Amino acid sequence: MLTLNEKIAELEDKIENQNDQIVFLQLENSIDQKKYLKLQENYNILETQYEAEKAIKPKSKWWEYVLIGLASFATGFMVGSF
Numbered sequence: 001m002l003t004l005n006e007k008i009a010e011l012e013d014k015i016e017n018q019n020d021q022i023v024f025l026q027l028e029n030s031i032d033q034k035k036y037l038k039l040q041e042n043y044n045i046l047e048t049q050y051e052a053e054k055a056i057k058p059k060s061k062w063w064e065y066v067l068i069g070l071a072s073f074a075t076g077f078m079v080g081s082f
Contacts (some may be wrong), residue, residue, distance in 0.1 A: 004008070
């Protein structure tokens with residue numbers, strides 16, 4: 001059976017361990033927040049770069065090429081039929 005002083009010492013030790021754990025978790029949380037902020041910053045940079053490249057890039061004209069191909073085929077077919 002523990003004496004009162006031993007129980008108090010044991011509880012103080014547990015409190016100290018809990019305080020150490022709180023400090024460690026706060027530090028870990030701070031590191032995670034810094035990582036999140038850095039990832040958010042990188043995402044914003046990449047999104048801005050994507051929007052800038054999208055604005056510079058001309059619109060795709062694939063349908064024009066398809067129509068040119070169909071017109072060429074039709075012309076060739078009509079000329080070949082004569």
